[in-house]
Amino acid sequence: MLRLYDYLESGNGYKVRLVLTQLGRPFERVELDIYKGASRTPEFLNRNPNGRIPALELDDGTYLWESNAIIWYLADGTPLLPAKPLDRARVLQWMSFEQYSHEPNIATVRSWVLHPKDGDDRRVMTPIKRQLGYAALKVMEGHLKTNPFFVGGAYSIADVALYAYTHVAHEGGFDLKPFTAVNAWLKRVKSQPSHIPITKG
Amino acid sequence: MLRLYDYLESGNGYKVRLVLTQLGRPFERVELDIYKGASRTPEFLNRNPNGRIPALELDDGTYLWESNAIIWYLADGTPLLPAKPLDRARVLQWMSFEQYSHEPNIATVRSWVLHPKDGDDRRVMTPIKRQLGYAALKVMEGHLKTNPFFVGGAYSIADVALYAYTHVAHEGGFDLKPFTAVNAWLKRVKSQPSHIPITKG
Numbered sequence: 172m173l174r175l176y177d178y179l180e181s182g183n184g185y186k187v188r189l190v191l192t193q194l195g196r197p198f199e200r201v202e203l204d205i206y207k208g209a210s211r212t213p214e215f216l217n218r219n220p221n222g223r224i225p226a227l228e229l230d231d232g233t234y235l236w237e238s239n240a241i242i243w244y245l246a247d248g249t250p251l252l253p254a255k256p257l258d259r260a261r262v263l264q265w266m267s268f269e270q271y272s273h274e275p276n277i278a279t280v281r282s283w284v285l286h287p288k289d290g291d292d293r294r295v296m297t298p299i300k301r302q303l304g305y306a307a308l309k310v311m312e313g314h315l316k317t318n319p320f321f322v323g324g325a326y327s328i329a330d331v332a333l334y335a336y337t338h339v340a341h342e343g344g345f346d347l348k349p350f351t352a353v354n355a356w357l358k359r360v361k362s363q364p365s366h367i368p369i370t371k372g
Numbered sequence: 373m374l375r376l377y378d379y380l381e382s383g384n385g386y387k388v389r390l391v392l393t394q395l396g397r398p399f400e401r402v403e404l405d406i407y408k409g410a411s412r413t414p415e416f417l418n419r420n421p422n423g424r425i426p427a428l429e430l431d432d433g434t435y436l437w438e439s440n441a442i443i444w445y446l447a448d449g450t451p452l453l454p455a456k457p458l459d460r461a462r463v464l465q466w467m468s469f470e471q472y473s474h475e476p477n478i479a480t481v482r483s484w485v486l487h488p489k490d491g492d493d494r495r496v497m498t499p500i501k502r503q504l505g506y507a508a509l510k511v512m513e514g515h516l517k518t519n520p521f522f523v524g525g526a527y528s529i530a531d532v533a534l535y536a537y538t539h540v541a542h543e544g545g546f547d548l549k550p551f552t553a554v555n556a557w558l559k560r561v562k563s564q565p566s567h568i569p570i571t572k573g
């Protein structure tokens with residue numbers, strides 16, 4: 172059975188849990204307390220040398236890491252990943268945007284708010300990261316004003332990737348109220364079949 | 373003809389130029405001085421609302437942005453992107469690693485060294501980014517000690533993505549000498565057919 176190394180609060184872990192659940196794939200979850208170094212032990216570094224969750228142990232005993240690579244692998248050939256080459260490239264475009272322009276700002280500030288001892292040396296970046304997080308939300312708002320979902324008019328892993336940290340952005344102090352199109356999209360994503368909340372392990 | 377909005381010094385732009393050249397695809401290049409705001413004009417934001425190069429104008433007049441999404445789109449169906457689903461997921465894994473753990477550290481420090489007025493407020497992060505950049509190089513070194521390329525034993529866009537900013541890391545003050553496996557890999561990538569240097573527009 173697929174085994175997911177995970178941390179419940181992590182949006183990156185949630186992406187994988189959500190996709191596995193929506194595809195009806197059974198999996199075993201191993202919770203690691205990443206704030207106590209559980210993803211940096213020699214044992215875990217043999218699974219992911221980059222020392223991060225999520226990491227998925229496959230049936231052949233090898234590991235796949237990086238949340239967006241994992242959900243791509245799971246979703247390929249299902250309705251969660253479109254078939255047309257250009258649509259697939261646009262899914263990757265929005266997932267790259269998420270990992271570069273969205274997550275390092277919105278998710279990082281959230282983790283610093285939720286874990287007051289985390290990131291001490293880096294907290295000087297909080298105001299800049301907050302500004303960059305709002306800039307990412309503005310890009311999403313612009314797209315969602317005229318599109319129900321990120322790619323091809325249908326729910327896909329591009330939406331999963333961006334939903335993961337957007338729907339908990341308020342936990343990092345981001346005010347989502349002005350982003351009306353984003354809020355409508357959050358509701359659409361939440362109403363998809365077999366949706367689960369981030370709190371469900 | 374494909375039109376690439378680009379900046380010669382950018383490793384992200386270079387990834388696309390290199391793949392287009394190695395695939396023998398003709399393209400027109402539009403150079404934007406990103407340090408003078410050319411990627412943040414209203415006109416360019418209509419091409420990429422995230423205000424970054426590279427952006428590729430396709431034959432149908434639409435735009436694709438995010439370097440790794442663009443090279444995936446171009447390479448799909450060619451020897452630069454493997455066919456097996458798990459190999460493809462591992463290409464995405466290493467490209468995600470590049471955009472999250474490598475580029476924001478190695479490329480950003482290089483841009484601050486090359487452009488002394490860039491990133492003033494963020495330069496306080498230089499020592500941390502340098503440390504994280506070396507951590508990324510260490511992950512690459514570990515993998516390349518027992519693998520000639522990043523995925524499936526063959527040159528792919530995973531190598532292109534990681535080569536782009538690794539081969540110029542010294543311009544940001546990174547000392548690559550201790551990374552012997554990385555250096556041997558850099559030579560293997562450079563010796564691929566139709567390779568071009570980052571300085572070729």
